[in-house]
Amino acid sequence: MRKSLEKYYRIERLPHIWCPGCGHGIITGAVVRAIDNLKIDQDKICIVSGIGCSSRAPGYLNFNTLHTTHGRALAFATGIKLANPDLKVIVLTGDGDCTAIGGNHFIHSARRNIDITTIIFNNNIYGMTSGQYSPMTPKGAYATTAPYGNIDRNFDLCKLAQAAGATYVARATVYHVPQLIKMIEKAIMHKGFSVVEAASICPTYFGRKNKLGSPVKMMEMLKDNAVTIKAAEKMSKEELEGKIVIGEFYEEVAPEYTEEYMKIIKKAQGVD
């Protein structure tokens, strides 16, 4: 780690709990690098998480950090942001945390277009509880609760976010780190609800259950399976099967929730 980045970590709390080969450290590092590039005051940042492997990240980061209940990070974050709109609020969440138990909060935060950046650590599995299928586990994949293969259809998180009203939506992978950092920077600076899905790897549970080989092999799979939005446009549905489309899907300037609420205050007080 660059010496200049150390101030962003609670060094005394390392080593982290993630397994060898886990992609989550790369995403956490990307978040830190994005913040460093943006030169935002550490105390003006609040990082909120739910429950799961991803949600342990804030504990290692030296900001105002809140490790909440399962799926509820966005609900807590909404309270923080509305109470103090000066804070940059970033939610770090996992695929299960965000799209299963927290799915309702995700779509409603997007609908409100509240200025919160949500970064989804998508490893396609519940890692903390050792390998159950999530709403992002691909159909046909194996998990400890899908011993005969998963029959659930998985979400396309970026489509979901956009349909629900998010005003910045992007996806990268833990192989495509420079792009990931740039997207996180843009998401943080975006006024409104921004979503960055970071495709991660879980060699311990998803990898083992699906016989994907070593962490290096899984990283190579991310590289091989990633296609840009532009390339994807020219591909058929069949050709896109198993691919990860990366890039910026959507960006829109739209009224932001806390700013709209400030107008309500003025209206109620009769000052405008």
Added chain:
Amino acid sequence: MKMTNKPVLMQGNEACVEGAIVAGMRFYAGYPITPSTEIAEIAAEKLPKVGGKFIQMEDEIASMGAVIGASLAGLKSMTATSGPGFSLKQENIGYACLTEVPCVIVNVQRGGPSTGLPTLPAQGDVMQARWGTHGDHPIIVISPSYVREVYDMTVRAFNLSEKYRTPVILLMDEVIGHMREKVVLPDPSTVKVVDRKKPDLSKIAKYNPYEDVDGDGIPPMANFGEGIPYHVTGLIHDITGAPSTSPEVTAKLISRLMKKIYDNIDDIVEYENLFTEDADAVVISFGSTARSVARAVKILRKESKKVGMIRLKTIWPFPHKAINELPKSVKNIIVAEMNYGQLIETVEASSKGRHNVIGLNKFSGELISPDEVIDKVREVLKNA
């Protein structure tokens, strides 16, 4: 308290919001549910006028989460609900207990279980208020009987939550929430308001968010964004806020959480006695039930029946003192509650066999009437 305002006809739910704003509430998150909805409606109207924030969240769980988040960001926060919503909030209420985030939860009780009787009164959440969230935890639950008292108790709920860094539950019921009474509210400038204790950075080298620096069991609380970044987790944590599974850290944290409430029980517990000095029978009640009991006891005293009452203003922690200090003349305790019999078990435990403890219960969505109290007292005294 100086009374400067004119008498007004006010609903209990309205008095709750009035009290909350005077106590310093500047954030409300809620979800519509009968019979508490007026609290959200009035908060939506009044909060922006004082620069506060109101948000209707997507569900009850989210409301509780937003309330905790807003409190951490420095605003005094409240939510209101009823039985089904209260159940949904429980996980995050436990989160607020463990992370010591001040907040107020109003439960305007209705008949249950499940959807039950949405528009009718009950006192069936006495035990849910105490033990609704999982794990060992203390909780403060206070219960008003009059509209004017709703105002005072809402202020008190905020004050207790700020003072002890704990969620406080204001346990109302449909009757108290929807009843309109003539009230005279105090001049807001005369109302005592307590704010959370902040860390004094001139006295400490490093801020540990869960360090009992003052020895009172209540760590000073910094708000997010005020210059001292720190970590908050619902995991068992050490004084720095870092997760821990150490048996010592765990036992110490849980003990401190309990002690900060139980060591201050005399400050927290409030109850009212009426005619207990020479009573043979004492009726214990709370909330709207206590109104019927008060009337019944006064009527019975005119007939020279040796009956008194205790009105619990604090339900949890349970005021054992109220039972222990009863005179020897008291042979019978009647516990009147609009449920199948919840608080009675705690009264029995508190009495330790010293009294004949009898329940007066109604769970039909109707109030316990003064006549029913009178009949029960007569029956008990006849059998005595």
